[in-house]
Amino acid sequence: MNVHAIRAIYGFELSRWFRTLGQSIASPIISTSLYFVVFGAAIGARMGTIDGVSYGAFILPGLIMLNLLNESISNASFGIYMPKFAGTIYEVLSAPVSALEVVIGYVGAAATKSVLLGLLILATARLFVDYNIDHPFLMLTFLILTALTFSLFGFIIGIWADGFEKLQVIPLMIVTPLTFLGGSFYSIKMLPPVWQKITLLNPVVYLISGFRWSFYGVSDIGVVTSLFMILAFLVACLVTAWWIFKTGYRLKS
Amino acid sequence: MFETVWATVNFSRGLFGKPCSAARVEEVLRAVSLWDKRNAKIMMLSGGMKRRVMIAKALSHDPMILFLDEPTAGVDVELRRGMWNMVRELRTSGVTIILTTHYIEEAEEMADRVGVINNGQILLVEDTATLMRKFGKRRLQIQLQAPLPSIPAALGNFELELSENGNELGYTFDAQSEGGGVASLLRRLGELGIEFKDLHSSESSLEEIFVNLVSKRR
Numbered sequence: 001m002n003v004h005a006i007r008a009i010y011g012f013e014l015s016r017w018f019r020t021l022g023q024s025i026a027s028p029i030i031s032t033s034l035y036f037v038v039f040g041a042a043i044g045a046r047m048g049t050i051d052g053v054s055y056g057a058f059i060l061p062g063l064i065m066l067n068l069l070n071e072s073i074s075n076a077s078f079g080i081y082m083p084k085f086a087g088t089i090y091e092v093l094s095a096p097v098s099a100l101e102v103v104i105g106y107v108g109a110a111a112t113k114s115v116l117l118g119l120l121i122l123a124t125a126r127l128f129v130d131y132n133i134d135h136p137f138l139m140l141t142f143l144i145l146t147a148l149t150f151s152l153f154g155f156i157i158g159i160w161a162d163g164f165e166k167l168q169v170i171p172l173m174i175v176t177p178l179t180f181l182g183g184s185f186y187s188i189k190m191l192p193p194v195w196q197k198i199t200l201l202n203p204v205v206y207l208i209s210g211f212r213w214s215f216y217g218v219s220d221i222g223v224v225t226s227l228f229m230i231l232a233f234l235v236a237c238l239v240t241a242w243w244i245f246k247t248g249y250r251l252k253s
Numbered sequence: 254m255f256e257t258v259w260a261t262v263n264f265s266r267g268l269f270g271k272p273c274s275a276a277r278v279e280e281v282l283r284a285v286s287l288w289d290k291r292n293a294k295i296m297m298l299s300g301g302m303k304r305r306v307m308i309a310k311a312l313s314h315d316p317m318i319l320f321l322d323e324p325t326a327g328v329d330v331e332l333r334r335g336m337w338n339m340v341r342e343l344r345t346s347g348v349t350i351i352l353t354t355h356y357i358e359e360a361e362e363m364a365d366r367v368g369v370i371n372n373g374q375i376l377l378v379e380d381t382a383t384l385m386r387k388f389g390k391r392r393l394q395i396q397l398q399a400p401l402p403s404i405p406a407a408l409g410n411f412e413l414e415l416s417e418n419g420n421e422l423g424y425t426f427d428a429q430s431e432g433g434g435v436a437s438l439l440r441r442l443g444e445l446g447i448e449f450k451d452l453h454s455s456e457s458s459l460e461e462i463f464v465n466l467v468s469k470r471r
Contacts, residue, residue, distance in 0.1 A: 008267025015260060086254050091310070095268040 005097045009105025010112075013079050017113045024075075025117060028067045032121050035063055036128035039185065050187050051218040056129035060122075061212040062184025068118050068143065069150050069179055069204070073171045076110035076154030081161055099245030103155065110151035111144070118143050131215060138223070139214035145230050146207055152237040159244055178204045183212075188220045203229060258282065258298070258306055259291040262313045269314035281312045284339050286332075301328040308336070312343070319343065321352045325359060337363055361459035371467045381459070388462045393435055395422040395442070396451035407445055411438050422449075 017024050040056030047055040083089040092102060125131065133139050154171075161167045182204030188196050199205055200221075210226025213219035219226070243249070256264075262278050271277075282288045285305040290298065295306060304324065311319060321340070325333040340363055344350055354360055360367050361381065368378040379387070400419030411434065414423040424438060435454075442449065 002270045004267045004270050004272055007273075008264050011267075012256070012260065012264045016255075019255070082254075091265065092268065096270055097268060 002097050002101050005095060006101050006105045006108070009092075009097075009102065010109045013075075013106060013109030014112065016079070017075070017109075024071075024113065025120060028071060028117060029120060029124050032063050032067060033124060033128065035059070036125060040129050050190075051216070053216050053218065054129070057131040057216070058187075058212075059185050060125050060129060060131050061215050062179075062182075062208050063125075064118050064121050064143075065146065065182075065204070065208050065211055066176075066179045066184055067121055068114050068146055069175050069207075070171055071117050072110055072114040072147050072150035073154035073157060073175060074167075075113050076107055076151040077158035077161065077167050077171075079106050079110055080155050080158035081164075081167055084159070099242065102245070103152070103241055107148065107151045107155050110154060111147040114147040114151060115143055118147070133215050134217045135214040139211070142207070142211045142214055142226075142230070145227075145234065146211070149230055149234040149237060152234065152241060156237060156240050156244065159249070175204075178202050179208075183208050183220060203233060206230065254296045255294055257292050257294055258287055258309070261295060261306065262309050265310035266313040269316075271314045277315075278313055281309045284312070284342070285309045286335060301332055304328060305332075305336075308339075316348065318349045318351065321350060323354055324352065325354070325356065333359075357458070357460035357463050367459065369463060369466055376466055384462065385456070385459065388466065389456055390425055390427065390461075392455050393424040393426070393438075394453045394455075395424065395449045396420065396453075397422060398448040398450050401447070405445055405447075408438075408441060411441075 036056060036059075039059055044055035044059075049055070050058045080089075083092060157167065157170050181199065182202050183199070188199045188205060188209075191199060206221055206226040206229035209219040209221040210223050210230070213223045213226070259278065259282075262281065263273065266278060267273065279288065282291055285308055287302065287305055287309060290302060295303065298306065304327070308321070308324060311321075324340075325336050328336070337359070340350060340352070344363070344365075352360070352364065364381050366378060367381050367384055369376040377384070397420055401415060401422075402419060404413050404415050404422075412425055414425075415421070416423070424435070426434060
């Protein structure tokens with residue numbers, strides 16, 4: 001295992017994050033704070049509790065997930081797309097680095113950034129809402145697994161994309177709508193029965209539900225099912241990444 | 254693009270499995286005269302500096318073999334000399350360097366062995382000294398005291414050329430031959446009473462050898 005190479009890629013990617021702290025940390029924290037002000041304090045104060053949890057606290061796991069998914073995808077996709085765009089990817093491809101080491105470096109860095117951001121949002125939320133974490137270990141597991149999975153997904157998007165527009169298409173057109181419709185701001189039990197069934201086709205529902213369970217012990221879907229779904233998605237992404245390096249798809253062509 | 258010179262050179266070193274070494278990276282950056290620019294972003298550098306960054310990246314992981322593809326193309330004379338010195342130092346330290354160049358002067362200056370490629374075909378690979386000896390020509394120019402109307406018949410067995418004004422005789426001979434008959438030519442001139450006031454000898458450059466080799470194939 002080329003540990004120095006993994007460390008080089010990982011460190012290089014993290015330093016990119018620190019170079020753009022305003023964009024990478026301040027922007028998501030400010031926008032999330034606005035959500036808490038509007039939905040938590042202003043509107044949430046006039047709403048009742050959901051499953052015994054105040055509305056402001058109820059939306060917290062969903063808001064963290066929303067940022068986690070977007071940041072994981074955008075960090076990882078941008079991280080691998082830029083070397084492709086600048087032509088420096090050939091240095092990585094010509095170096096004695098295996099596909100696994102490349103993935104660990106890029107995806108590990110993107111996931112680290114997302115987890116740190118998630119924890120920062122969690123800390124910031126303390127200023128606006130009162131919440132508790134019933135299962136902190138499981139909360140961290142969900143946070144890390146989701147960050148890893150979606151960073152890997154972003155990495156695949158970054159390889160697939162052949163223009164900056166494509167980098168944005170999936171996060172904006174698919175992931176964000178799925179997150180909003182995945183129970184970030186409501187319990188799916190509040191939907192009509194037909195829509196409850198349709199919503200179950202949305203994979204993000206499982207992530208938010210499981211994550212929320214780790215906070216308050218309440219969820220729309222069983223926590224084991226949620227864990228299984230995220231692991232299944234992680235495996236699917238791993239297989240895709242393995243195939244990309246095996247075939248050189250959009251890397252060597 | 255947005256990274257600093259220091260970061261990108263360190264990145265290359267790690268990528269090729271070498272542990273972090275600030276001292277080695279500093280040494281490399283100083284060797285390519287980029288130490289002052291270590292905190293500059295790559296996008297802010299000139300073309301020549303970017304080329305040196307590429308060389309620094311390649312050197313950072315202490316390679317045994319180094320491929321340099323036209324490293325001095327488009328760089329100024331002073332920098333080119335600096336790069337030549339760097340390549341010489343690397344060669345002395347035991348690094349095998351394969352350098353492609355359109356500047357024949359560069360190959361003549363630095364290479365132990367030269368390969369000539371024309372239309373994708375290797376025409377020859379030879380030690381530079383052997384190549385110069387084998388394919389090179391030497392030329393002796395003789396400034397005459399008095400102009401000659403034509404080359405005397407007695408000098409017919411020498412490959413001579415007379416300048417238009419008749420003041421200079423040019424003698425081209427094989428670089429491989431010892432002296433190439435210069436002594437006998439000068440003796441013969443003395444016998445014929447042709448006096449000269451100055452002599453100048455020159456050797457064909459690698460560039461001339463290259464042009465000669467390539468044109469023969471056309």
